[in-house]
Amino acid sequence: MESPKKKNIALLLVFVLSFIIGLVFLILPFTSQSPDGLEKVSEETIAFLKKEDFKPLVNAPMPDYTIPRLKNRLDTRQIAGIAGILAVFGIMILIGFLLKKKQKI
Amino acid sequence: MHIPDGFLDTKTWIGMSGISLVFIGIAIRKTNRRITEKHIPFLGVMAAFVFAAQMFNFPVGGGTSGHFMGATLIAILLGPWASILIMTTVLTVQCLVFQDGGITALGANIFNMGVVGGFWGYYISNIVQVFVQDRKAIFIGGFAAAWCSVVFSALCCAIELGISGTVPLKIVVPAMAGIHAVIGIGEGFITIATLSLLIRVRPDLLKLQKI
Numbered sequence: 097m098e099s100p101k102k103k104n105i106a107l108l109l110v111f112v113l114s115f116i117i118g119l120v121f122l123i124l125p126f127t128s129q130s131p132d133g134l135e136k137v138s139e140e141t142i143a144f145l146k147k148e149d150f151k152p153l154v155n156a157p158m159p160d161y162t163i164p165r166l167k168n169r170l171d172t173r174q175i176a177g178i179a180g181i182l183a184v185f186g187i188m189i190l191i192g193f194l195l196k197k198k199q200k201i
Numbered sequence: 202m203h204i205p206d207g208f209l210d211t212k213t214w215i216g217m218s219g220i221s222l223v224f225i226g227i228a229i230r231k232t233n234r235r236i237t238e239k240h241i242p243f244l245g246v247m248a249a250f251v252f253a254a255q256m257f258n259f260p261v262g263g264g265t266s267g268h269f270m271g272a273t274l275i276a277i278l279l280g281p282w283a284s285i286l287i288m289t290t291v292l293t294v295q296c297l298v299f300q301d302g303g304i305t306a307l308g309a310n311i312f313n314m315g316v317v318g319g320f321w322g323y324y325i326s327n328i329v330q331v332f333v334q335d336r337k338a339i340f341i342g343g344f345a346a347a348w349c350s351v352v353f354s355a356l357c358c359a360i361e362l363g364i365s366g367t368v369p370l371k372i373v374v375p376a377m378a379g380i381h382a383v384i385g386i387g388e389g390f391i392t393i394a395t396l397s398l399l400i401r402v403r404p405d406l407l408k409l410q411k412i
Contacts, residue, residue: 113246116250119253120256127258128266132266132268133265133377133381134355134358134377136263138368153305158298158299159300161299179298180295180298181252184252184290184294188244188245188247188249188290189241189244192232192241193241195233196237199236
């Protein structure tokens with residue numbers, strides 16, 4: 097049987113992840129569409145390079161935080177955001193777990 | 202501040218990838234030695250928080266936006282080596298899944314945001330807390346560290362562009378520093394707001410052993 101301590105941690109994690117996902121839904125509609133610092137410097141301030149001038153070497157499944165197949169149907173940024181949050185959370189927990197398991201004392 | 206493919210020349214991106222790999226290797230060894238069961242969920246939560254916060258671009262005026270970097274916040278809470286590990290995970294997912302930052306520039310992005318951001322943030326925060334010894338020390342230190350981490354990361358990014366021959370150093374350094382000096386203020390406020398929330402709801406997390 098699962099210990100109460102582990103159950104509490106699992107519940108807390110579900111709560112915190114829900115809070116972060118909720119935050120994404122809440123703030124994403126207000127995100128600025130202006131270029132970020134590096135884009136501004138490269139495209140307008142100094143105008144030395146444009147991001148569009150270079151093709152990425154790897155075709156990512158969700159380029160620019162959108163899902164191409166679902167574009168125009170849903171706000172895919174939010175879905176992409178949730179996918180990213182769960183991915184980094186899962187990978188980091190896995191890395192932490194493996195490092196703890198192989199710990200040299 | 203995610204450098205895309207094509208902005209850095211071959212010698213620079215290979216060099217930066219090598220330097221970052223060394224830091225990641227050390228970060229894995231240090232984390233392996235110091236990690237406890239309490240750290241594991243916190244590592245995951247901080248990675249998720251930084252990823253989510255980086256999706257939000259806040260306006261900084263002049264038709265420019267900035268986003269939270271997060272390395273300093275992680276370094277204050279979990280230590281600089283944990284910061285490198287988390288930033289590496291976040292930046293790699295952003296690059297491979299979301300095309301945010303180029304794969305050839307991944308090493309440079311990890312160095313700029315993870316290594317420089319985490320280390321400068323951690324040590325500046327600690328130094329400020331030595332001189333300011335009251336209840337507000339963590340906030341003053343956190344704000345100063347967050348601001349410096351963004352500006353220093355931007356300076357490293359500018360130097361890499363200059364070394365690549367993409368743009369003259371004397372032009373790109375002041376341009377990047379100027380814009381990121383403003384973005385750093387946003388980083389500072391988000392950092393102290395998160396620290397303030399954590400102090401209220403889970404003050405024990407700030408006392409975890411640093412990695």
